Amino acid sequence: MHSTLAHPALLRDQNLIASQWRPAQSEARLPVSNPAQDTVFAHVPDSGAADARAAADAAHAAFPAWSGRPAPERARFLKRWHAEILRHQEDLARLISAEQGKPLAESRGEVLYGASYVEWFAEEANRIRGDILNAAVPGRRMMVLKEPVGVVAAITPWNFPLAMIARKIAPALAAGCTVVAKPAEDTPLTALALAYLAQQAGLPAGVLNLVTASRRNTPAVVDAWLADSRVRKITFTGSTPVGKHLARESADTLKKLSLELGGNAPFIVFDDADLDAAVEGLMASKFRNGGQTCVCPNRIYVQAGAHDEFVARLVKRVAALRVGPATEEGSQIGPMINARAVDKIDRHVRDAVERGARVETGGQRMRAADGPHYYAPTVLSGATPAMALSCEETFGPVAPVFRFTSEEEVIGHANDTPFGLAAYFYSSDTRRIWRVAQALETGIVGINEGAIASEAAPFGGVKESGYGREGSSYGLDDYLHTKYLCQGQLG
Numbered sequence: 310m311h312s313t314l315a316h317p318a319l320l321r322d323q324n325l326i327a328s329q330w331r332p333a334q335s336e337a338r339l340p341v342s343n344p345a346q347d348t349v350f351a352h353v354p355d356s357g358a359a360d361a362r363a364a365a366d367a368a369h370a371a372f373p374a375w376s377g378r379p380a381p382e383r384a385r386f387l388k389r390w391h392a393e394i395l396r397h398q399e400d401l402a403r404l405i406s407a408e409q410g411k412p413l414a415e416s417r418g419e420v421l422y423g424a425s426y427v428e429w430f431a432e433e434a435n436r437i438r439g440d441i442l443n444a445a446v447p448g449r450r451m452m453v454l455k456e457p458v459g460v461v462a463a464i465t466p467w468n469f470p471l472a473m474i475a476r477k478i479a480p481a482l483a484a485g486c487t488v489v490a491k492p493a494e495d496t497p498l499t500a501l502a503l504a505y506l507a508q509q510a511g512l513p514a515g516v517l518n519l520v521t522a523s524r525r526n527t528p529a530v531v532d533a534w535l536a537d538s539r540v541r542k543i544t545f546t547g548s549t550p551v552g553k554h555l556a557r558e559s560a561d562t563l564k565k566l567s568l569e570l571g572g573n574a575p576f577i578v579f580d581d582a583d584l585d586a587a588v589e590g591l592m593a594s595k596f597r598n599g600g601q602t603c604v605c606p607n608r609i610y611v612q613a614g615a616h617d618e619f620v621a622r623l624v625k626r627v628a629a630l631r632v633g634p635a636t637e638e639g640s641q642i643g644p645m646i647n648a649r650a651v652d653k654i655d656r657h658v659r660d661a662v663e664r665g666a667r668v669e670t671g672g673q674r675m676r677a678a679d680g681p682h683y684y685a686p687t688v689l690s691g692a693t694p695a696m697a698l699s700c701e702e703t704f705g706p707v708a709p710v711f712r713f714t715s716e717e718e719v720i721g722h723a724n725d726t727p728f729g730l731a732a733y734f735y736s737s738d739t740r741r742i743w744r745v746a747q748a749l750e751t752g753i754v755g756i757n758e759g760a761i762a763s764e765a766a767p768f769g770g771v772k773e774s775g776y777g778r779e780g781s782s783y784g785l786d787d788y789l790h791t792k793y794l795c796q797g798q799l800g
Contacts, residue, residue: 328514371515406635448800567777590759
């Protein structure tokens with residue numbers, strides 16, 4: 310990996326605690342594999358509770374000075390960090406592709422996407438403001454201040470190893486919080502590189518601390534932060550069961566929580582939709598990162614009058630997708646993250662076929678020249694609610710198509726899930742657009758649009774998809790307390 314980077318120092322193999330690069334106290338090591346080849350190419354610390362506590366100690370010690378800095382100073386740091394990310398964007402993209410597997414073109418896009426959050430929150434830092442309230446009593450002044458919540462613990466997933474941690478750390482630092490962070494076991498190198506660049510940008514010691522851990526040791530790391538009353542907020546992106554655990558275990562210290570959890574996004578195409586636009590929107594939303602995103606459509610509902618034509622056009626596009634490793638020019642679908650992911654995808658497809666679905670294209674494992682973790686981009690027709698893929702996130706390049714008749718019917722199906730992160734629909738009827746947008750029980754709705762994420766927009770769900778928002782001014786509010794001041798005897 311060193312030989313492929315213009316700046317080999319980005320490949321870090323230790324934790325960052327109090328501005329020092331350290332091994333785990335146990336000296337245990339965690340292997341990092343390339344999912345395309347399923348081969349180990351790096352090692353990082355396999356940290357435990359002692360390392361987590363050391364990180365919290367450093368963040369707690371750094372909080373008074375960092376929170377006391379004027380917002381323009383924090384903003385200037387974030388802008389320097391943003392410049393460092395852009396200066397190293399090619400190396401960062403290579404790290405993402407090496408440990409996560411997505412095609413290099415997508416990794417380059419992720420670097421820019423993640424950097425956009427750093428830039429956005431650098432600007433938002435200067436817009437944190439309170440209020441002066443009208444006092445009902447003479448001689449009294451009433452004010453509202455916004456203050457940082459304190460030490461924030463950020464826990465991130467493997468599917469977007471740069472973007473997910475950037476959109477948690479950037480608002481925390483902008484608000485004046487200090488951070489302890491743990492990236493996913495499968496993709497720690499990108500987060501470590503990002504922390505290194507923050508250090509290069511001049512971040513004071515202890516403001517950002519990052520520890521890595523295996524799936525076995527992660528509970529010990531996270532539980533140490535959950536039990537620590539100095540850690541005042543948890544921000545987590547991942548599965549709903551883990552999110553529920555965090556909510557339960559943080560209750561004793563009443564931490565503030567931002568939870569971006571599982572999804573089961575519907576994608577609805579009405580008879581009056583522009584079918585070419587709908588197919589393009591589905592390709593963008595479903596097959597990005599090989600379908601390994603929390604907002605990718607998991608259930609595609611097409612009205613009966615448009616169903617056959619839509620499926621035909623979709624199959625043509627999906628069958629033409631090029632599968633291969635990130636290093637192969639023109640790859641559009643890379644490997645899945647690991648063997649467990651491929652097993653789940655295959656189980657969903659086999660279950661659907663056994664229950665009457667038809668494979669229109671794909672439908673099988675692939676073994677590319679360099680590794681085993683590939684699955685063919687797949688379109689299934691004849692999907693029904695009885696199939697596992699209708700109620701479980703497949704998290705892969707599989708597009709099951711359900712046929713529906715009426716608007717009322719499809720709204721019922723779309724909302725028949727405990728999750729509520731994202732939904733998409735295509736229609737040219739203005740009245741229907743407003744009816745459906747209001748009826749869908751999700752935190753995000755794409756209307757005639759498949760690419761919905763933006764640093765300027767609030768990202769998050771409802772129901773068992775979690776609570777709290779990331780991005781936008783709403784996302785910054787999640788790192789701030791509201792303090793009311795009442796001063797009397799001024800008459």
